[in-house]
Amino acid sequence: MSIESSQIETDEGRVMKSYVDTEGHLTGGVGHLLTDEEKALYPEGTPIPEDVVNEWYRIDLEEAEADADKFYKTDDPNLRAILTNMSFNLGSTRLGKFKKLKQALVSGDYEEAGAQMLDSKWAGQVKGRATRLIERMQSLAPEEEEQQAVEEQPTYSQYRSKAMAAAHSGDKDQAKAILREAKSMGLSPSAEDKESFEVFSRKPLER
Numbered sequence: 001m002s003i004e005s006s007q008i009e010t011d012e013g014r015v016m017k018s019y020v021d022t023e024g025h026l027t028g029g030v031g032h033l034l035t036d037e038e039k040a041l042y043p044e045g046t047p048i049p050e051d052v053v054n055e056w057y058r059i060d061l062e063e064a065e066a067d068a069d070k071f072y073k074t075d076d077p078n079l080r081a082i083l084t085n086m087s088f089n090l091g092s093t094r095l096g097k098f099k100k101l102k103q104a105l106v107s108g109d110y111e112e113a114g115a116q117m118l119d120s121k122w123a124g125q126v127k128g129r130a131t132r133l134i135e136r137m138q139s140l141a142p143e144e145e146e147q148q149a150v151e152e153q154p155t156y157s158q159y160r161s162k163a164m165a166a167a168h169s170g171d172k173d174q175a176k177a178i179l180r181e182a183k184s185m186g187l188s189p190s191a192e193d194k195e196s197f198e199v200f201s202r203k204p205l206e207r
Contacts (some may be wrong), residue, residue, distance in 0.1 A: 002061055002064075002065050002081065002084050003077060004082075004084045005087075006027040006032075007081075008030070008061070008064075008085055008087060008088050008089075009057070011089070011114060011126075011129045012030045012031035012088070012089075013030070013031070014029065014053065015027070016028075016029070016047060016048055016050065016053060016192070017042075017045060017047045017048055018034060018039075018042040018043065018044050018045060018046050018048060019045070020159060021042055026039050026042075026043075027137060028042060028048045028053070028055035028056070029052070029056045030056070030058055030060070030090065031038060031060070031089070032053075032056040032057065032060055035183075036076040040118065047072050056156055057091050057099035060088065061084075061088065064084050064085075064087040065080075065084050067087040067091070067095060068080060068083035068084040068086070068087040068095075069082060070092065070129075071087065071092075071096060071102065072100075072102055072105050073143035075104075076140070077099050078136070078140060079105075079137075079140060080139055081138050082133050083095075083128075085133055086098075086117075086122075086133065089122075089126060089129070090122060094122070098116065098117070098120070100116045101117060102115055104116055109141075110137055110138055110140040110141040111138050111141050112185060113137050113138075114134040114135075114137040114138035117128070117133065117134045119131065119138060119171050123196065133207065135181040137207060149192050154182075154185070154187070155187065156182050156187040156188060156189050159178055159181065159182035159187065159188065161178075162178050163175040163176075163178040163179050175198060185206075190201075
């Protein structure tokens, strides 16, 4: 069962009788919309057995997870939980209309993803639930320090520049050592990098 199970139940509530929701749908259990057959069995105000409610919830949750995966497949359990919660609340068709949200997820921009969630009719309807999910979404964004560390990762071109400077000063051994260090870090030269080595060697220093 989804790691979001308890949170969805908290958000939806568990009602052990059939009732009409705010949009006029006959509902029961954990936000379950009754089918025509179920409506005949449980007209408004009819008590619903616990085992029936549990089975409805199990099926609805599995469908919500599948719809979330269809919207945006991810290996991140936290992101999948957020999308499952949205899917359970919205349904597959309405979730599919969040096209800019999906674009933001594809780009890995969780701040923008949260902004797109906020800029929706849904956010105004469910209020606190949307606020919690938006905060969780935006918390997935890397911290500024982490982002800066990623941005500051050295590139082969930077090592190439240092090697060229050493070569120009006449220290080809130092230039080679710099390139070996780059290689040891898993950095690889581009075609442009290799061509530039001819400035200080007839052959590229690294192949």
